[in-house]
Amino acid sequence: MGIDQSRILITGGAGFIGTHLAERLSGQAKEVILFDNGRRDSLSLAPHLRAHPRIKFIAGDTLDKSSVAAAFDGGIDIVLHLAAIAGVSSYYQEPLKTLQVNILGTVNVLDEAARRGIAHFVDFSTSEIFGSDAMWVTEEMPCGIGASSERRWVYATSKLATEHFSLRYGETHGFAATVVRPFNIYGPRQTGEGAISNFCRAALEGKPLKVYGDGSPVRAWCYVSDTVDAIERILQRREQATGVFNIGNPREIETTLGLARRIARLVPGTSIEFEAVSRAEVRARVPVIERARTILGYEPKVDLEQGLNSTLQWFSQAKGAVR
Numbered sequence: 001m002g003i004d005q006s007r008i009l010i011t012g013g014a015g016f017i018g019t020h021l022a023e024r025l026s027g028q029a030k031e032v033i034l035f036d037n038g039r040r041d042s043l044s045l046a047p048h049l050r051a052h053p054r055i056k057f058i059a060g061d062t063l064d065k066s067s068v069a070a071a072f073d074g075g076i077d078i079v080l081h082l083a084a085i086a087g088v089s090s091y092y093q094e095p096l097k098t099l100q101v102n103i104l105g106t107v108n109v110l111d112e113a114a115r116r117g118i119a120h121f122v123d124f125s126t127s128e129i130f131g132s133d134a135m136w137v138t139e140e141m142p143c144g145i146g147a148s149s150e151r152r153w154v155y156a157t158s159k160l161a162t163e164h165f166s167l168r169y170g171e172t173h174g175f176a177a178t179v180v181r182p183f184n185i186y187g188p189r190q191t192g193e194g195a196i197s198n199f200c201r202a203a204l205e206g207k208p209l210k211v212y213g214d215g216s217p218v219r220a221w222c223y224v225s226d227t228v229d230a231i232e233r234i235l236q237r238r239e240q241a242t243g244v245f246n247i248g249n250p251r252e253i254e255t256t257l258g259l260a261r262r263i264a265r266l267v268p269g270t271s272i273e274f275e276a277v278s279r280a281e282v283r284a285r286v287p288v289i290e291r292a293r294t295i296l297g298y299e300p301k302v303d304l305e306q307g308l309n310s311t312l313q314w315f316s317q318a319k320g321a322v323r
């Protein structure tokens with residue numbers, strides 16, 4: 001069984017990437033169950049998903065074992081585990097909560113997955129596990145998380161822990177386990193933090209684009225539909241697609257200032273302001289995606305210009321509705 005006839009549980013399913021996965025997978029799966037505590041809500045911006053006959057929403061928190069158990073009722077074949085606290089400001093404002101949700105919440109979901117005998121668990125980790133300088137990194141390179149005195153690293157630490165938990169639970173309990181490390185995903189319905197969503201919102205509200213530091217940090221930008229392609233391919237190739245995959249678009253590399261300038265060009269009249277940074281910076285983050293290319297036949301298709309246009313268009317239509 002691949003995607004067809006599967007019941008797929010997406011934790012964090014009401015979030016940005018979760019709603020895009022639900023949109024694509026509901027065309028093939030028997031049922032897609034979105035489990036979310038409402039910390040973020042991209043689902044309310046996609047009423048067609050709320051009304052979809054094969055998409056079901058369950059409100060619940062990964063830290064609450066009984067609500068996690070209820071999400072598995074009726075049988076689950078595949079778990080896509082996205083529920084997490086993500087967004088740089090949260091690491092500073094809620095560092096302990098970030099560790100608790102991202103580690104303990106994941107273990108609760110893995111425990112239930114093992115108890116119910118699922119077939120495939122896909123854990124959403126992050127490119128942040130590579131630390132401050134992550135230029136052309138492969139899956140096998142050492143992780144470079146910074147000092148524990150710096151709150152910034154609670155997120156990366158929690159995600160690295162869940163990579164190990166996911167792989168080890170899979171080995172121990174006999175289900176396929178895949179870890180994906182997304183590299184800077186953007187697109188419509190990104191209600192949380194992210195340079196592109198922040199810049200789009202500010203530009204459309206007529207506010208200056210705030211660039212922190214000198215704007216030289218580099219990222220590879222991956223449009224959300226390309227991320228969904230990778231996940232779909234992972235689910236279609238369960239036997240081969242275990243272990244860790246970098247998922248991103250290494251052809252679409254841009255500095256933060258370059259990104260601000262592109263958006264300022266697309267929304268005429270937008271100005272750019274610089275603001276000093278006092279916190280740990282990630283200077284570069286660009287993946288090597290050869291493993292995904294070889295095993296999954298994955299190739300990102302959407303270039304930055306195209307992706308920025310569609311994202312801006314969506315933010316402009318959703319203006320007022322995005323919290």
Ligand SMILES: NC(=O)c1ccc[n+]([C@@H]2O[C@H](COP(=O)([O-])OP(=O)(O)OC[C@H]3O[C@@H](n4cnc5c(N)ncnc54)[C@H](O)[C@@H]3O)[C@@H](O)[C@H]2O)c1
Pocket residue numbers: 011012013014015016017018035036037038039040041042060061062063081082083084085086101105124125126127181182183184185186191192
């Ligand atoms: N967007 C990116 O560029 C990116 C990059 C690297 C990794 N990731 C990872 O991918 C996953 C999805 O990211 P996203 O951009 O869609 O983020 P998102 O914040 O939009 O989605 C996460 C969802 O999890 C939910 N959630 C949070 N805590 C929960 C809890 N305790 N119980 C149940 N639900 C909870 C939130 O309400 C939210 O809807 C996350 O695990 C994130 O860490 C994203």
